[in-house]
Amino acid sequence: MLNSTPPIFNSKKDFSFVMENPAFNVTYSFYINDQKTVDYFKLKHEKKLDENDLKNLLMSYLKKSSPLIRKLEIHKVQLKQDTLNDFSSYTLE
Numbered sequence: 001m002l003n004s005t006p007p008i009f010n011s012k013k014d015f016s017f018v019m020e021n022p023a024f025n026v027t028y029s030f031y032i033n034d035q036k037t038v039d040y041f042k043l044k045h046e047k048k049l050d051e052n053d054l055k056n057l058l059m060s061y062l063k064k065s066s067p068l069i070r071k072l073e074i075h076k077v078q079l080k081q082d083t084l085n086d087f088s089s090y091t092l093e
Contacts, residue, residue: 002027002043002057006065027061028068032075 006027007018019025026039043049049057062068 002061006061006068009067023061024065024068027058027065028071030058031062031068031072 002023004021004023006024007021009015009018019028022039026037026043029035029037030040040054043057044054062072
């Protein structure tokens, strides 16, 4: 699921469409909205991924997507975090 190439979106209209992509949705929801989706729990429980494997999988998908990284950088600025390229503060708990 998360091995696919992340979709590109240039507008809010495109964004609703890309949110239908489970890999994009689970990564966006976790890193941007701090929410765990149904797909997140499917990966964790059905695929039996431990926390580290799941984090690595989400990070690998995130790093493939420039729009997601831009969104995350904006999100971090809004949270007044200094380091834009350091995703280590985003942990699975």
